[in-house]
Amino acid sequence: MNIGDAIKKAVDTGAEIYSVIGTIKSVDKSKRTCVVEPVDGSPEIFGVRYTATESDSAGFIANPADGAFVVVTFFDDNNAFVSLVTQIDTFVMNNETGDMKTILLDLIAMIEKITVPTPAGASSTPINFSELEPIKEAINGLFE
Secondary structure, rough: OOOHHHHHHHHHHHHEEEOOOOEEEHHHHHHOOEEEOOHHHHHHHHEEOOOOOOOOOOOHHHHHHOOOOEEEEOOOOOOOEEEEEEEEEEEEEEEEEEHHHHHHHHHHHHHHHHEEEEEOOOOOOOOOOOHHHHHHHHHHEEEE
């Protein structure tokens, strides 16, 4: 069931939609779910989704960081999702044409290969070549 279906079901049945505040205890990036420990001391909440559907593999996905504070919204006793999060670990941004991480790393790779024709022949490696490495590291740290 995706989040849209859960909202429709909650509205149709008159179920109360409510939220709790908690912290992320663990994240399962393959299932796009997490375990949340409510700050009020109630039992941990397992299988909390942080994407709109159970099988999201495309679009914009923000993987929450362990220990981040979150607001978990419930549609019923068995369906909950992260509606707000204070800290993100990594992002996924993609669609049918590609993903942002690959596009950015490909761009950096092309910049590293830039040469410019000069009267003395083609230029050599760009003088700021070494400055591109920290940018690649930042991209790899930001995107899944």
